Amino acid sequence: MASGARWMSVNQVVVQVTRLLVQVVLAHLLEPRAFGLMTMALVIVMFLEILRxxxxxxxxxxRDKISERLLSSVFFLNIGLGLVISGLLALLAPGLASLYGDSALTPVLQVLGLGLLLASLGDLQQWLLRREMKFGAVAAANIIGTAANAACSIVLALLGYQVWSLVIGYLVGFGVTTLVAWLQSPWRPRASFSPAEVRSVLRFSANLSGFSVFNFFLLHGDKVIVGHFLGAQQLGYYGLAQRVLMYPVSTVSTAFQEVMFAGLSRLQNDHSAIRRVYFRSCAVAALVCFPVMAGLTVVARDVVLVVLGARWERLVPLIWLLAPIGGIQSVSFSVGVLYNVKGRTDLLLRWGIFSGLLMLGSYFAGLPWGINGVAAAYAIVIVLLLPPGFAIPFSLVDAKPRELVTAVWPHVVATAGTVAVMAAVQWLTHGFRLARPVCLLASVLAGAATYVVITWRQRPPALADLLQCVRRASAGSGQPASASSRRDGALGPTAHG
Structure with a gap:
């Protein structure tokens, strides 16, 4: 699991930094409307991805044990679902575009539907690599696919293709990721399909998919509502703010979630082991994400104006509202692992129905105040859902909320000190009317130094865990695919879905 965490951390850092840099470059090359159209389309595509x-x-x-017949059956089921759903999207695209009130969305959706089929071709190979704990291979597929997406999008944007630079880049990224996964995985499907084998996994997967549908509304319903009622340009601001703010959170939480699920599924009856790994992972997430999100809140205006430019100034209040929530979600996102490891996707579904409907109602409540009102409603409901959102999955592994508080408390203290110093530097540098890039740099350096000093003096356990991962990553950096390159043909020991 430690080795898997190392590789998925490398994967997430490279992937998310690449995406962030590409977003910054594209923000200078594309109009906000292009981002808005792509955000509209991706909301629909991500929803269909759940069903696919x-x-x-x-x-x-x-599952503890898997058979060749089960794997082949699941593979062909995935292909069939991919074909059906991509075909339905092509047929329904005009109607879906009319819901947003923008006919330009129709061809975008029809082309993006091909990505669902490409994903179906390599989906099982990637999950088998996870089951086998071959996270070096998973990282290779994701990194190479992201690089292909980035290169294609930037080249097409330079050529003036606007939203199509994003669309084609998306497809190229999916295709390359699937190709690399096939090259890394030794498993190949056989001409076999068993309805009985498919039914044997449906109880787990059907509840999980049901939860994912309601969780989709929790995470993406705001984009549908903003796009429909406020238009593509406002959604461009809103969607870019969310994507940029979620990069640091996704970098950490996704890495640990994937590894925890694969590893703890092998230890699903050992509650003490589950709690130990889970809370240590939460502490590392807090160590990394709390200062980043809090610091971004302090320097939001400088970041937007220096990095993106004046035409994106509307992002500033969105960052003030959403960045603190991103810090909270760096810890709260991982609770789904506890449901899944214990096989209690039925409870996960019930929680998803309740929280999803509540969140959906909050978006409409905030709509009269524009994109800032929707963001504020999102933030308020996320905070209100925290107590039951932790208590229910904690009960499955005999965990107590105070264990979580104890794990993250040192990082709350260090973050508070960091925010105080950064705010003071902002006040001083802007008071002396220094250039905005100088103000930003001084604030970031002062905040980083403060956080390092406070954390080093506290020496929390998460610091040792993080340093250990860094040392292992340095020691193993010359062998990026060693675990995945052993083609022994074994099924046995094989995302944020």
Missing amino acids: GFGTGMAVVQ
Whole structure:
């Protein structure tokens, strides 16, 4: 699991930094409307992605034993679902575009539907690599696919293709990721399909997919509402703010979630082991994400004006509202692992129905105040859902909320000190009317130094865990695919879905 965390951390850092840099470059090359159209389309595509995958890959990882017949059956089920859903999207695209009130969305959706089919071709291979704990291979597929997406999008944007630079880059990234996954995985499907084998995983996967549908509304319903009622340009601001703010959170939480699920599924009856790994992972997430999100809140205006330019100034209040929530979610996102490891996707579904409907109502409540009102409603409901959102999955592994507080408290203290110093530097540098880039640099350096000093003096356990991962990553950096390159043909020991 430590080795897996190392590789997925490398994967997430490279992937998210690449995406962040590409977003910054594209923000200078594309109009906000292009981002808005792509955000509209991706909301629909991500919803269909839930139905396409149907949770079968995670069910394969969670099961103690798997057979060749089960794997082939799941593979062909995935292909069939991919074909049906991509075809339906092509047919329904005009109607879906009319819901947003923008006909330009129709061809974008029809082309993006091909990405669902490409994902189906390599989905099971990636989950088998996870089951086998071959996270070096998973990282290789993701990094190479992201690089292909980035290169294609930037080249097409330079040529003036606007939204199509994003669309084609998306497809190229999916295709390359699938190709690399096939090259890394030794498993190949056989001409076999068993309805009985498929039914054997449906209880787990159906509940998981049901939860994912409601969780989709929790995470993406705001984009549908903003796009429909406020238009593509406002959604461009809103969607870019969310994507940029979620990069640091996704970098850490996704890495640990994937590894925890694969590893703890093998230890699902050992509650003490589950708690130990889970809370240590939460502490590392807090160590990394709390200062980043809090610091970004302090320097939001400088970051937007210096990095993106004046035409994106509307992002500033969105960052003030959403960055603190991103810090909270760096810890709260991982609770789904506890449901999945214990096989209690039925409870996960019930929680998803409740929280999803509540969140959906909050978006409409905030709509009269524009994108800032929607963001504020999102933040308020996320905070209100925290107590039950932790208590229910904690009960499955005999965990107590105070264990979480104890794990993250040192990082809350260090973050508070960092925010105080950064705010003071902002006040001084702007008071002396220094150039905005100088103000930003001084604030970031002062905040980083403060956080390092406070954390080093406290020496929390998460610091040792993080340093250990860094040392292992340095020691193993010359062998990026060693675990995945052993083609022994074994099924046995094989995303944020």
